[in-house]
Amino acid sequence: ERTKKLLFSGAKAIMGNQNKNTNPEENPVHELLMGQTTIGQDGKLHRSSRTSQPVEGSIACSSCVRSVGEKEACKQCERYICRNCSKSCGCCSAITCSNCTVLVDGDLGEREFCTACSVYEV
Structure with missing residues (x-):
């Protein structure tokens, strides 16, 4: 429970800083990797919706x-x-x-x- 609180407080701090910056170059959008999970607003883990990597060659x-x-x-x-x-x-x-x-x-x-x-x- 303590770890979850720390994760949420860290995420809120980062999100608060991103909302203050209006320059989109300072806030790059990170693409989730295949299989990467994120913590949702409900505190549960959610899998990335990306199912496959771009394929080039064999x-x-x-x-x-x-x-x-x-x-x-x-x-x-x-x-x-x-x-x-x-x-x-x-x-x-x-x-x-x-x-x-x-x-x-x-x-x-x-x-x-x-x-x-x-x-x-x-």
């Missing part, structure tokens, strides 16, 4: 460095992955890379989960 898989044809990205870290390196979460079926996949050994044997779902499966 993109390499983050795991095996092969060219990614269909430009599929990991749902957790948003790195590009090829079909051979992609994993499917056993709970939500999200496509993830090997870095964001957690192996859980349970009653049904070893299963793969994304980092978000693995918390509930352990």
